[in-house]
Amino acid sequence: MKATLAPPSSLISLPRHKVSSLRSPSLLLQSQRPSSALMTTTASRGSVAVTAAATSSAEALREGIAEFYNETSGLWEEIWGDHMHHGFYDPDSSVQLSDSGHREAQIRMIEESLRFAGVTEEEKKIKRVVDVGCGIGGSSRYIASKFGAECIGITLSPVQAKRANDLATAQSLSHKVSFQVADALDQPFEDGIFDLVWSMESGEHMPDKAKFVKELVRVTAPGGRIIIVTWCHRNLSQGEESLQPWEQNLLDRICKTFYLPAWCSTSDYVELLQSLSLQDIKCADWSENVAPFWPAVIRTALTWKGLVSLLRSGMKSIKGALTMPLMIEGYKKGVIKFGIITCQKPL
Ligand code: SAH
Numbered sequence: 428m429k430a431t432l433a434p435p436s437s438l439i440s441l442p443r444h445k446v447s448s449l450r451s452p453s454l455l456l457q458s459q460r461p462s463s464a465l466m467t468t469t470a471s472r473g474s475v476a477v478t479a480a481a482t483s484s485a486e487a488l489r490e491g492i493a494e495f496y497n498e499t500s501g502l503w504e505e506i507w508g509d510h511m512h513h514g515f516y517d518p519d520s521s522v523q524l525s526d527s528g529h530r531e532a533q534i535r536m537i538e539e540s541l542r543f544a545g546v547t548e549e550e551k552k553i554k555r556v557v558d559v560g561c562g563i564g565g566s567s568r569y570i571a572s573k574f575g576a577e578c579i580g581i582t583l584s585p586v587q588a589k590r591a592n593d594l595a596t597a598q599s600l601s602h603k604v605s606f607q608v609a610d611a612l613d614q615p616f617e618d619g620i621f622d623l624v625w626s627m628e629s630g631e632h633m634p635d636k637a638k639f640v641k642e643l644v645r646v647t648a649p650g651g652r653i654i655i656v657t658w659c660h661r662n663l664s665q666g667e668e669s670l671q672p673w674e675q676n677l678l679d680r681i682c683k684t685f686y687l688p689a690w691c692s693t694s695d696y697v698e699l700l701q702s703l704s705l706q707d708i709k710c711a712d713w714s715e716n717v718a719p720f721w722p723a724v725i726r727t728a729l730t731w732k733g734l735v736s737l738l739r740s741g742m743k744s745i746k747g748a749l750t751m752p753l754m755i756e757g758y759k760k761g762v763i764k765f766g767i768i769t770c771q772k773p774l
Contacts, residue, residue: 485634489583489610491686492632495743496584500563502740506727508533509594510565512628512656513717513765515539529723536656536717537569537627543711544654544769546623557581557621557646559611560629564591564604570625571603579616581609612638614646619772622651630657630696634688640699647772653705659766660690674762677753684743684750693766705770714758717765721755 503511507529514532541547553574558567561580564587571578582588591606609615611626612635624647633639643653660670660678669675678690693710700708727733728748737744757763 488632488634488686488688493583493585493608495686495747496562496582497586498741498743499747500584500587500590502736502744504563504590505736506733507724508565509563509568510534510536511562512536512566513720514723515713515716516719518715518718529720532720533565534569537566539713539716540627540654540656540767540769541570543709543767544652545707546652546654552650553622555621555648556623556625557614557616559614559624559626559643560632561587561591561606562627563587564594564606566625566627567591567604567606568595568598568600570623571600576603576623578604580604580606581611581614582606583608583610612642614642616646618645619648619651621646622648624651624653626653626655626657628656628658630655631659631685631687631690636691636695637699640696641703644700644703644705644772649772650774651772653700653770653772655696655766655768657696657766657768658687658690659693659696659764661761661764662692662694670762674760677757677760677762681750681753681757684746693764693768696766696768700768700770704773706773708768708770710766710768712764713767714763714765718758721751721758725751725755 500511510530510533512533513536514529515536516532546553553570553576556567556570556574556576556578558564558570558578558580561567561582564580567578567580570576580588580591582591585608588606588608591604592601595601595604595606607615611629611633624643626643630636630639640655643655647653660674663669670678681687682689693712697708697710725748728737728751737748754763758765
């Protein structure tokens with residue numbers, strides 16, 4: 428299987444110097460998976476041991492994410508199509524939407540995100556886009572078509588990268604969009620080349636949020652926009668040091684099946700962007716707008732077609748499906764927040 432294709436010529440990645448990592452202790456987030464225990468227990472034995480443990484923990488997480496999406500992406504595409512993210516709904520939409528209604532809601536999520544970031548007025552300026560954590564490329568193809576831009580997507584999953592490239596070819600878009608396997612925390616791109624840096628529901632997988640944000644900022648062109656749409660936990664109240672144990676417990680259970688490290692809040696993202704002197708930093712809580720999404724996914728999973736596909740797909744998909752009610756519980760109890768955070772890099 429060919430995992431990567433050559434990107435459009437002007438986006439060819441060149442070797443670059445290593446960025447020194449910005450590590451804010453609270454935002455270097457330990458994985459919730461078993462290997463994180465190693466990271467914690469070695470902490471007192473010196474920094475070499477900690478670094479080695481952290482590296483193996485990060486590596487285990489990367490592998491887990493790649494395997495998870497290798498296994499589950501086909502099933503998702505079969506049932507839900509090429510957008511692997513929440514839909515955006517009117518807060519009071521209690522009607523049961525048809526399949527096409529949910530697809531429209533997913534497209535609306537892209538449109539609302541662009542609008543929130545103030546990108547729509549600047550369409551002509553969007554020439555180069557990176558889709559960080561691209562899934563099978565739904566956002567990339569949509570944005571490339573909308574703006575006539577060149578778009579390159581990165582994912583940890585070779586299966587996704589191949590499928591995304593195949594879909595681009597089938598839609599006669601391969602001269603504009605391409606996909607490759609690469610790590611969002613160490614992107615194979617030069618500094619300052621993208622007018623739009625797009626991360627739709629990938630930030631929650633990043634074990635080091637500070638490094639993640641720093642990489643997004645590094646590849647953004649001066650004057651370019653960054654859009655992060657991601658699962659967050661609620662903002663902590665003043666004086667609160669951490670979530671309540673029951674809240675943490677709920678998130679930990681979600682982390683195990685969805686291959687997520689520890690979560691952060693939208694305020695944490697805002698602080699990181701402020702520390703890097705980004706401009707026009709905005710954030711919003713869209714939890715109410717995504718509320719109909721997980722119930723709809725569960726309904727499709729419980730159809731005959733959904734059940735058969737789930738069983739065929741494998742254990743990771745089945746475990747993922749069993750975790751979906753926890754997402755609903757997390758939103759209902761206010762622990763999980765669906766956040767958008769946007770900003771502009773100074774000229
Ligand atoms: N943005 C896509 C897919 C969201 S699913 C969409 O909206 O359709 C999460 C994606 O994040 C997957 O493609 C996964 O491979 C990617 N991802 C997670 N961690 C990553 C990392 N460290 N580097 C690159 N991609 C990552």
